[in-house]
Amino acid sequence: MTRSNIKAFTLLEVLISLAIMGMVMATVMQTVQQTRMAVDAIHNISETESVGPRILEQLRTDIENLAVSDVVDYKLLKGEDDTLIGAGADKLDLIVNRRSYIPALANDGNRLLHPYLNEVGYRLKQNPLRSDFLELYRREDTFVDDEPFRDGSYSLVYDRIVSLDIRYAKRPDFDMVWEDYWDTEVEEALPFALEIYLEIEVQPRRSSESLNIIEANRARLSFTDIIHIPEEKRWRFRHHYQPDRISDDPEEAQDEQLENEIADDNSASGFETEDPKR
Amino acid sequence: MAAVTLLAIIFTTVMQIRAGSIEKATRARALSISSRLGNSLLHQIQAGMLIDLIDGYSGDFSEEGFGQFKYVIGVGDSSQFASASANDLEDVWRDYRKNQSEDNSESEETKKPEFTRVFITITYPTADKDEFKDYVIESLVDTWAVERDFELYDFLWPELNPDEID
Secondary structure, eight states: OOGGGOOOOOHHHHHHHHHHHHHHHHHHHHHHHHHHHHHHHHHHHHHTTTHHHHHHHHHHHHHHTBOTTSOSTTOSEEEEOOEETTEEBOEEEEEEOSOOSSOEEOTTSSOEEOOSOEEEEEEEEEOSSOTTSEEEEEEEEEBOOSOTTSOOEEEEEEEEEEEEEEEEESSOOSSOOEESOEEHHHHSSOOSEEEEEEEEEOOOOOOTGGGGSTTTTOOEEEEEEEEEOOHHHHHHHHTTTOOOOOOSSHHHHHHHHHHHHHHHHHHHTTSOOSOTTO | OHHHHHHHHHHHHHHHHHHHHHHHHHHHHHHHHHHHHHHHHHHHHHTTOOTTOOTTEEEEEGGGTEEEEEEEEEESTTOTTTTOOTTSHHHHHHHHHHHHHHHHHTOOOOOOOSEEEEEEEEEEEOSSTTOEEEEEEEEEEEHHHHHTOHHHHHHHSOOOOGGGOO
8 A cells, every 4th residue: 555545634624624623613613602691681680670679568558458457456567677787677567358368277287378467577687697687487377376476487588688667657648648557557557658678689790791781780779668557448447347337228238237147157157267266 | 626616605694694693692781681671770760869860861881891882762642763873863852943943933831741751772782793683662651650740640640648548
């Protein structure tokens, strides 16, 4: 076999192939890098605008579902001003007509159910891992007992809270007066509106692209919202002790009496056994 | 040669998809911010906290940290600001003044409605920084809250003790 019969690439061919491969690899690496940055940017875009509004929405839904007709002694809402590590850490407790997240054992002891009348609360405590942050917990206690603003199970809502401040306004006015405390048992009324100020810190990823996208790289975010309790609800709560009136019309009075008797019979027979604690 | 062409096509497609994803995510973010800021403004109106609210009330959300987001509020069913972009306010004001001078000629006393329709138009920036889009919230709000008529509020919802109700 002579040297001229050997089939092989020339040095020039190998060099050209290497150059092409190099260019392709460089493009691939650049694309991968840019895609990774895009993923970070999209994470920042969505994540920085989702946590705060979700927490506020949770609070709003609870307040909008206040159980105005199902409480005794006006014990429905209690808000207290508090501070932790120098930041606002207000407490809020209320009774809501809202399906519980935590199941409760039914009277027969066999079934689990999610009652629609529950005690709910919001509490903050210092984050054990990052001492400059607070952890927000939502308290839930199924049904309502004698102490509606205590006990229950706590679930973590968010662990990087900077501060939570809740203020209460008694009535609308030109110069609205905001108070740091509210107890419906003392006031015998619901506040006209609640102002919630929430400051959180999110963890945006390092991405040069998100710098260009409407503040998507900001880490510390603050949210303020007003929750106005509708007047119908406030009125119903304030006057829910109104004694049953018997109508002047004898037929209507008879119907009302019959309805009341049926209601009494049902409660005596345990037909409405939704709330075993009460 | 064919392989290199194929790779070029693939890379171009990947880059296009990437740009599209960022644009869509930016739009989603702008929409959710607009919705949040607009609703927060609506909640202030519902609580009677927005001072001097008139048809065409406008501003931006720089206090909330979003100076690029602007708003204009239309008040009333026949508001000319119902679908006005905060960037075209000048034209709308011109028409508004013209119509108002026509309306004044035929002055007639009208009864105050229980609710007033409110339109909030948020103008937000898109990925292309020179382009702006609108997001509109429409709602019926108590007239006492829109006009901050607290006498009307007291008339509608008087503070009574439970035993005062018959």
